[in-house]
Amino acid sequence: MIKHHPDQDLLFAHAKGELSLSMAIAISAHCALCEACKTAVAQYTQEAADLAFNQHEIDDTTADNIDISANDISLMQSALPDELQTMLAQILCQPELATAPSNEPILVSVKNQHYSVPSVFRQHLDRPWQQLGKVSRMRFTLNEMNTRASLLHIEALGEIPQHTHKGNELTLLLAGEFSDINGNYVPGDFIMLDGHTKHAPKTLKGCLCYIVLDAPLHFTKGLSKLLNPIGELIY
Amino acid sequence: MENIQSQSYQNRYYKPISSLTKSAMDIDISAPSNSEPQVELLAALMLKVANQRDRAAFGYLFTYFMPKIRAFGLQRLNQQGLAMDLVQETMTSVWTKAHLYNADKGSVATWVFTIMRNQCFDMLRRVQHNKEDAFGDDIWPLCDTVAMNQETQIDHKFTAKLLKHLDDLPLAQRQVVQGIYMQELTQQELADALEVPIGTIKSRLRLGLEKLKSFLETPND
Numbered sequence A: 001m002i003k004h005h006p007d008q009d010l011l012f013a014h015a016k017g018e019l020s021l022s023m024a025i026a027i028s029a030h031c032a033l034c035e036a037c038k039t040a041v042a043q044y045t046q047e048a049a050d051l052a053f054n055q056h057e058i059d060d061t062t063a064d065n066i067d068i069s070a071n072d073i074s075l076m077q078s079a080l081p082d083e084l085q086t087m088l089a090q091i092l093c094q095p096e097l098a099t100a101p102s103n104e105p106i107l108v109s110v111k112n113q114h115y116s117v118p119s120v121f122r123q124h125l126d127r128p129w130q131q132l133g134k135v136s137r138m139r140f141t142l143n144e145m146n147t148r149a150s151l152l153h154i155e156a157l158g159e160i161p162q163h164t165h166k167g168n169e170l171t172l173l174l175a176g177e178f179s180d181i182n183g184n185y186v187p188g189d190f191i192m193l194d195g196h197t198k199h200a201p202k203t204l205k206g207c208l209c210y211i212v213l214d215a216p217l218h219f220t221k222g223l224s225k226l227l228n229p230i231g232e233l234i235y
Numbered sequence B: 001m002e003n004i005q006s007q008s009y010q011n012r013y014y015k016p017i018s019s020l021t022k023s024a025m026d027i028d029i030s031a032p033s034n035s036e037p038q039v040e041l042l043a044a045l046m047l048k049v050a051n052q053r054d055r056a057a058f059g060y061l062f063t064y065f066m067p068k069i070r071a072f073g074l075q076r077l078n079q080q081g082l083a084m085d086l087v088q089e090t091m092t093s094v095w096t097k098a099h100l101y102n103a104d105k106g107s108v109a110t111w112v113f114t115i116m117r118n119q120c121f122d123m124l125r126r127v128q129h130n131k132e133d134a135f136g137d138d139i140w141p142l143c144d145t146v147a148m149n150q151e152t153q154i155d156h157k158f159t160a161k162l163l164k165h166l167d168d169l170p171l172a173q174r175q176v177v178q179g180i181y182m183q184e185l186t187q188q189e190l191a192d193a194l195e196v197p198i199g200t201i202k203s204r205l206r207l208g209l210e211k212l213k214s215f216l217e218t219p220n221d
């Protein structure tokens, strides 16, 4: 059972489309693995639609606070100004799209292991894996300032040295298992750690995670100077 | 960040829109925007568009949603030109992807909102990062095919297990299995690439898969 979920605020913000790409990917991937959060996001999307479509008069200053509920559907198209008639005509020239997009999970292979991951990762998997011992990382190019997002693979019996983070660290377990002092995790678990939590994840059977980092890692064990470059490399 | 194209849109659209909202008031209809009958009416119109590509029905939907999308676009994108781009992109998808609308999954308004939000997400990244990427529909899929259902997961797990032993296959079989399961090539594409008849591909695939299965059945794996 998945025990760790994104909190409700995050789900609502996601439904409204207000999260950054790295976080939107994380929530989307969690929802592909978690029926409960998927249902919640569907519900929030409906709320977001109501909010967006029914209160816009308030914020729409250019409309001089005209009551736009007047634009009932029985408003005839002939009332549209020429520019919009043109737009409408252009749209109507477009053919129906033949293909439906596929949400099938995607196979990811690393170190001779094969995993399936949610389709949201579709366009991000063309980066090279960087390997260091039992740990492999594929860093995404999302162009989000300091935020760094990557897939992290740890081979069976691998671990990451104990460390803390300057900013928040999100770990979404996609496949396999790992554990830390707080317990064991299963695919779908969405683990958000703040800058004060120390952890040292280990895996017996190997795992594939999606990681989002705000800030570089800072290892807290004695060899910090030696290990810090590794932290940079790992994530 | 403003670009020249949006500027020209701004000039082109700014006035007509305010005149539209005024003419909307002149025509005035008293139905509240949220009523049940309206929800059903929108659904009926959407079905006409989906099933018959009904242009008049789409015209109504366009007229109804245009000011709402524009207002949302103004809030998020903060520019008339971009807001009108959002209207055009969103309503184009409503028209070209109408057949993906599933009335059992939600209202027309929620569906249009979904398309609009996805499009807006990509436009924002375009404005902020100058990136021509399209991730919105990957993040929030428009149609709900199996969300990693049990069967696919088991199937994938099985495939993954099988593929573990890929290196133990003879090269000819490995190429075919790899091509089909990992590069997602068709049998014909593989036949062309390897310059062998498609029958050869079929038999190599069958032999390869049989061998992989036999590895799974070996004890002490």
Ligand SMILES: [Zn+2]
Binding pocket: A002, A004, A005, A006, A030, A034, A035, A036, A037, A038
């Ligand atoms: Zn959940």
